[in-house]
Amino acid sequence: MTDERYEIRGKIGQGGVGAVYRAYDTQLRREVAIKRVLTEGGYEDAETATKNLLKEATALSSVQHPHICTVYDAGMDKEGPYVVMELINGKTLDEMVERGTLTYEDFREVAIQSQEAMIAAQDLDLVHRDLKPSNVMVCWLPSGRFQVKLVDFGLAKFSAQPSLQTIDHGDAVFGSIFFMAPEQFERTPLDRRTDMYSLGAMYYFALAGTYPFNGDTAPQVMASHLQNTVQPLHEVRPDLPKWLCDWVMWHISRNMDDRPESARVALEKFISDEASAKNEGAASPAPSSGPQLVIPQTSTQAATVAAGTRLETGTAPQPITPPAGGRSITASHSVRPAAAGGNPLTGATAIQPASAAKPTTHSHPVTSTATAASQTTPAAAPQAAKGSFFSKMSNTTKIVLASVIGAAIIIFGILIISRLSANNETEVFNKLVKQIEDPTAKDIPTSEEELDILLKSLADLKNKDRHAVLLRLQVAKAVDNSFNPDRKILSYATTDAISDTTRENLFQILSRRQNTDVISDLLAYAADHVDQGSSRVAIEAAAKNPKDDDFRSYLNILRISENSQVTKTAEKALQSVISNSYNKTTLTDQLLSTVDQILDESKRLSVIRLLGATGTERARRKIETSLKSDEDGLRIAAAAGYADWPNDQPFDALITAIESEQVPQVRRSMFNSAFELLTADHSHGSSSEAELKWMTISSIAQTDSDKLRIISHLVNANAPYSTKTLEAFTNDRHSETVKDRALRALDKIKNR
Structure with a gap:
């Protein structure tokens, strides 16, 4: 054919x-x-x-x-x-980065267009699983604007539920390891958050010109992903807005729950943060005086991203401009990167030890004392003067002069010793960093002096070995019981003398070391600095080991903080504690005693959502009351609380509320919660009970988007109730799109 x-x-x-x-x-x-x-x-x-x-x-x-x-x-x-x-005529994103990292204006377009593409894919529960720069094409429209297109969904598949990473018969993971999420290496279930990670790694690459997670070998790259050793983007591109760098870093969080849950959420936050920055008067990068017209000639060969390849670039940000003869709509600017270098310990330029200078001696033959005296040369005259000067000195003056000379000798000796000490520290530092070349290394014996050297080196933000230092700190184990490494790291992390970036790095290291002894100190720091970004990271570190005893501390932070990010992080920590607790009744009591004391509406709604996760009877009664409230926000919060319920108990209450709800936004929140209850990983009753619930939610679905979500889940679930529920979508009450999708789903089930 x-x-x-x-x-x-x-x-x-x-x-x-x-x-x-x-x-x-x-x-x-x-x-x-x-x-x-x-x-x-x-x-x-x-x-x-x-x-x-x-x-x-x-x-x-x-x-x-x-x-x-x-x-x-x-x-x-x-x-x-x-x-x-x-057929797409253009260049891949990695080819564009070969000629220069993206400017703010061009990256904005790439980010928005790629997120919009993933929204369409995610609405169909499609997980790409192989997003990387070589799968992103940049082409130009007749208007002069560029267009981004995602290509090669060769590894994608429909999956309403998490799916396992595809492997070939050689057990080799498909896709580029520089942009793969940690869960793809761990062979754990994947979902849309896996794609969000790959997008973030791709964004970092486009803005920094280097891979966020790098290494000289495949195991080193994998270890970098798994240990999340990445230099913050705002350090690499200080010319970019901080909110933009944070948005990119959000995508490449180690834990799936810490990433954007979908492209829709990520895009909404991008637009919101950009608007907030403009409203607050934050300066945006200034564009150049006019659009560029011609693309410099570049190789048509795409950048190689095979394991073991390191992409090095010092190229300044360059605008994406159309081929020769075209006109670019976006205007961009270029920023020259600052020169970097210096001593890895101090950040200062290294001073090479000077060679010992040999004094030059001038000898003059002297035939007799009279001749020497009568034929005084320019060199001999000072000698005579010197002898005359010292001979006329008083004893006191000689003592003072001797003291000064002695002090100078001592100072010189101290400098020499300091230089030797610095050289010795450098040798120790290099040895410590080299130990982490093995990505499987752990529990490496470390002395207190060695730990001090590692911590001291972090003072230099430009330290090229920063990633290795953080890795080394993560696996440091005390050689004896004379000191506690976690306490020492915590003490250094909470001093005022270090930067917020270093502080946050160290908090993250503490979370990976998983020593529960420092949790109370981390939470104390978070409460004392409750409106700072470092407070959020301290909470995240503490929440790696959720315990009932810390519940009140998290709740207090949520109550007193005015920082929305800190509040959100505290809420997530509280959810973790509830999820791991065997005494949810006590936690419910603490939430109920707090909710009525909180005046801030958003925080009150957070507590109501948390009540849903407890699944207790007292929590149900409070949420039921909120679900019937006259306040739209309270009804939305109640619906969100029911979405986290540990079983299907609230389903009927949600359906009743949906049927009577008149506010579209509230109704949608209620529908989403009912859908999440039915797709959650818990028992949904007998087959006939589950079928009744799916038939019920299908009958109240109003939009094609909601109906397609239901169809997609049913075909993947392939449950006894799937066929009958899908048949309900094939009648003329539904749009042609819905009917066609339902018929294809029925054929797929039949052919299995």
Whole structure:
């Protein structure tokens, strides 16, 4: 069939399991891209290769979006399976970064367009799982604006529930390790937050010109991801707004729960933070005087991102500009990176020890005393004067002069000793850093002096070995019982002399060391600095080991803080404590005694949401009352509380509230909570009870988006109740989109 309709005009590229060709569609008279599977290598047989290729076609054909590569056709011919896709003329994002990191204005476009693309994919429960710069194409529209398109959903699949990372028969993880999330290395379930991590790593790369998680070997790169050793973006690009750097770093959080839960949430925060910064008068990077017109010639070869490759770039930010003859709409500026260097311990420029200078002696032959006296040379005259001067000195003057000379000798000796000591510290530092080259190293014996050297080195924010230092601190183990490494790290972290960045780094190290002895001190620091960013990191560190005894401390921080990020972090910590507690009744009592004392509405709503996680009867009564409140916000909070309920008990109450709710925003929150209850990982009763619940929520779904979510879950669940519920979406009460999706879902279940 391809011979009849498509004319192959050359190979575009080739990956591990497929090749892409430029072709011409003779029927529609347009250029297209055709992807074929390479059956030898990558898969054990052609059948598996065919299945995966057609899976890709199905996934892509379900997403129609201007920022996602469009699939036109798919089929089989004598050469095997193929997929016909939109041909995109442009450059990959890594090719753009080769010529310079992105400016603020261009990155804004890349971020918004890529997030919009992922919103469309995530609405269909599609997880890409292989997002990286080489899978992002930048092309230009006739207007002069550039357009971002995501390509190659070859590893993606529909999955309403978390899915396991695909591995090949050699147990090798697909995708580029520089942009893969930690859970992909750990073979744990993946979801949309996995893609958010990859997006964040890609954003960091586009702005910094280096990989956020790097190494000389694949194990080192994996260890960097797993230990989250990354230099904060605002240190690499101080010309960018701090909120923007924090937004990127949010995506690459080690724990999935600490990342944006979806692209929709991430994009909303981006727009909100940008607006807040403008309202607060924050200066945005100034654009250049005019748009650039011509792209400098660059290699068409994409940047290699294989394991063991390190991308080094000192290129200043450059605007994304169209090919020669085009006109760029966005205006951008360039910033030259500051020169970096210096001693890794002190941050100062290293001073090389001077060679000992040998004094030059001038000898004059003297034939007799008279001759020497009568023929005084310029060199001999000072000598004579010197002898005359010292001979006339008083004893007191000689003593004072001797004291001064002696002091100078002592000072010089101290300087020499200090220099030797510094050299010795440098040797020790280098030895300590080298120990972490093995990514599996842990519990490395460390003396108190060595720990001091490591902590001292962090004072230099430009320290090129900063990542290694933090790794080394993480695995330091005391050589004896004379000191406690965690206490020492905590003491250094809470001093006023260090930067907030270093403080936050050390709090994160403490959280990974998981020593519960420092939790109370971390929470005390958080309460004393409750409106600072470091307070948030201290709370996160303490919450790694959630305990009932700390519940009141977290609750107090939530109550007194005026910083929304700190408040949100405290709420998450409280949720962790509730989730791990065996005495939820006591925690419920503490929440109920606090909720009526809080005047701030947002904090009161946080406490109501937390009550839902306890699942106690007293909590249910309080939420039930809130669900019937006249306040919209209170009803939304009550619905959110029920979403976290440990079983389906609140389902009927939510359905009743949905049916009578008149405010669209509140109704949607209630519907989302009911849906989350039914998809949560707990028992939903017998098969007939579960079927009744799904039929009920299907009957009250109003928007196509909600109906498609239900269909997507049912086809993946493949439960006894799936078929009957899906059939309810095939009648004429629903749109053609919904009916078509339901029919395809029924066919898929039937063919399994």
